[in-house]
Amino acid sequence: MPEINSLFVTRLYRALLSEQGKPVDHSELEASCWSVAEDDEAGQNWCEENGYPGYTSYASLSDLPYRFPIFKELVKVLDKHVATFAKDVEFDLDGRDLVLEDIWINILPPGGIHTSHIHPHSVISGTTYVAVPDGASAIRFEDPRHAMMMAAPPRIKDARPELRAFSYVAPAAGEVLLWESWLRHEVPLNMAEEERISISFNYAWS
Numbered sequence: 001m002p003e004i005n006s007l008f009v010t011r012l013y014r015a016l017l018s019e020q021g022k023p024v025d026h027s028e029l030e031a032s033c034w035s036v037a038e039d040d041e042a043g044q045n046w047c048e049e050n051g052y053p054g055y056t057s058y059a060s061l062s063d064l065p066y067r068f069p070i071f072k073e074l075v076k077v078l079d080k081h082v083a084t085f086a087k088d089v090e091f092d093l094d095g096r097d098l099v100l101e102d103i104w105i106n107i108l109p110p111g112g113i114h115t116s117h118i119h120p121h122s123v124i125s126g127t128t129y130v131a132v133p134d135g136a137s138a139i140r141f142e143d144p145r146h147a148m149m150m151a152a153p154p155r156i157k158d159a160r161p162e163l164r165a166f167s168y169v170a171p172a173a174g175e176v177l178l179w180e181s182w183l184r185h186e187v188p189l190n191m192a193e194e195e196r197i198s199i200s201f202n203y204a205w206s
Helices: 027-039 040-051 069-088
Strands: 011-017 099-106 112-117 124-133 139-142 166-169 176-181 185-187 196-206
Touching: 011 069, 027 069, 027 099, 027 124, 027 196, 069 099, 069 112, 069 124, 069 176, 176 196
Parallel strands: none
Antiparallel strands: 011 176, 099 196, 112 185, 124 176, 124 196, 139 166, 139 185
């Protein structure tokens, strides 16, 4: 009998935010996201100038944990989730730490998309979900070998999940997803009738 093994693996961490650390007040977190979006004129202008649907604080605010106590509490919880994930993927951190580098708000309106991208210069990236209405987009992850498949035929429709070129994960409000920052991902068209609200972040090796 032939022996067939899997040589490599891509890990995806998924958990309830409340599973680690002190619970974060979800309603306060959502209200804070809206408050920031309404007051951040620089961010609104950046979104308009760059054709970004909805709102993101990515290019305008780098100090959310210092502006709002709820974000400071959130980071403490995220630190614990990231430490758990780093242990799972067996990083040798050589006595150094994974520390928060960026954290930003995303408010994706009905019909909005977030195109395929990676997070350069980071080690672990992730998103925690604040509002996920019915019909909101799943996040789509791309097989990192995709660009090297060259003349390979497509996979069959019901291929095993680990063999598919794309993997869709439909998160719920209150969940956190973590992945290694080189993993390409995107948010397809938001088919919901309301905004999809999330908070994304990067951790660097410091």
